[in-house]
Amino acid sequence: MDCLLKEAVLDRMEDFTVTERKAAHALLSNYPILGLGTVAQFADAAGVSSPTILRFVARLGFPGFSDFQTRLRQELETQLRSPLDRSSHLPNQTAGDPLVERIVENVRETFAGLPKGELDSLVRLLADERRVIHLIGGRFTDALARYMAAHLRIVRPNVNHVAGQEGNWLDQLIGMGSKDVVIIFDIRRYQSELIEFARSAAAQGATIVLVTDTWMSPIVKVADHVLPARIAVPSPWDSATALLALSEVLIAGVTQHNPDRSHARMKALEGLRNDRDPISKSRRGTPDI
């Protein structure tokens, strides 16, 4: 066994047909367990038919499925026998790219560095549907605000993405009060207009939630909740991945804070929209402005 079967699969990905590639990815996503069951289970997990699985292993050079399984078991055996150099084989193919390593580390550390209970209290705040939630971001981070708004809007009412020209923002400020929550994504280089917006909203009594980097946007001064995330990576750019992860945890939290309401709304919207999963007709939801 010179090298892991996993790598052979990756290398030869080109050679596979479309469905075989599905099989390959299914296997890689649950390697090597998926290959240790029956052909039918494998096929099912990959969403293809049994013969495709057989063709897949045949293309990998195995005379039969059993030979393939034997090989997987052998690999597993040698790996489990030497738990030490497993680290060099299994999880860390990623070791190559320091950028990836750093992104992963950033996400982990972001959550590790979060004040305890901060997430919980925020979820409670955002799950309160009497509140009106406004989301806004900077040049790059506005995409995050948009992403979060798209989800929150589904599980609860009164979600507003503050978008468009700077001038329009002012309109949104009118009538803001203590019932309003403003979620601001702002990482360096902090934009003065965002600061202005935050100040004005705070002045009118709105609750300010700031998602920022560890250097902290000046908005902290007027913020009620602050989530600092790691953004530094070995690249000319900053990484927003940890910010997105934070958003997703919040979204999941709000969704499950009131599962019934969320589910009901999701169902209702699914009815309105004729989305399709694999097949059917549909119309795209209006992109939010």
Next chain:
Amino acid sequence: MDCLLKEAVLDRMEDFTVTERKAAHALLSNYPILGLGTVAQFADAAGVSSPTILRFVARLGFPGFSDFQTRLRQELETQLRSPLDRSSHLPNQTAGDPLVERIVENVRETFAGLPKGELDSLVRLLADERRVIHLIGGRFTDALARYMAAHLRIVRPNVNHVAGQEGNWLDQLIGMGSKDVVIIFDIRRYQSELIEFARSAAAQGATIVLVTDTWMSPIVKVADHVLPARIAVPSPWDSATALLALSEVLIAGVTQHNPDRSHARMKALEGLRNDRDPISKSRRGTPDI
């Protein structure tokens, strides 16, 4: 799975008959691989007959040998999935939220599961400024397209975010040809309009880059490059974090593929825009449509 099967075997060693104990020891000495083959192999390795193996697993409380195997596979899966808490005896920090753990793991595995060289060749493709790059995404993933476009636009010319109403998309399709690259973000539930868009673009000769989940959008059929990412998390929603990480790696790659050009453009744009770092006057860049 309250406790490892291994321990159950040790506990109940007393209850076994002589040959069953042989089976038990054979299993423990090559746990769990020995249990993953056939009954005959197991029997052979233990130096007993097949029925003894069957009686052994029956005594452990399994209705059949397959149930026993399923259990072993499940154990193995949970162990391999969380390479982190394998070192659970060491001081464990982040152990808190399984959602966070999974997100982190997804990012790592996404890169581990990428065909070798795929990222490199993609970076080369995207760094070619004679190409025109179009980005588009689905209901949630459009935010990612937007994020990536915002960055790419800075380091190279000819970047276009396909946004707005579905009808407008058609306009963008006009005149697309072999010089065009279309980056599509599409995770389940795949949207039929995106598929249409991809098909049309491909039909006109455009190069299709698909960023999707491991189940693979139907767009793979017309795609020239496919980046599958892990999106499954213990939440009603899917996680786009790994997709964002992919985007950031691509962005960084393109930026550094031609550092001089990138730097020059960044400087030039900084001149045009009066952004401020901590202090100065500014005007917000026009949000892209």
Next chain:
DNA sequence: GCAAGTCTGTACTTTTTATTACAGAATTGC
């Protein structure tokens, strides 16, 4: 736009594998 070729799933056959019945061997208790 059509034909040749490739891919993919359904339905079937063959083989393997799990399971069971039973009889002989071993063990235990007296």
Next chain:
DNA sequence: GCAATTCTGTAATAAAAAGTACAGACTTGC
């Protein structure tokens, strides 16, 4: 040391899974 009981393997059976042939769907090339 003998009988009752338990244990164990052989051999037959039933279940399943692997493997195959083929036809329809889809691509690809001209």
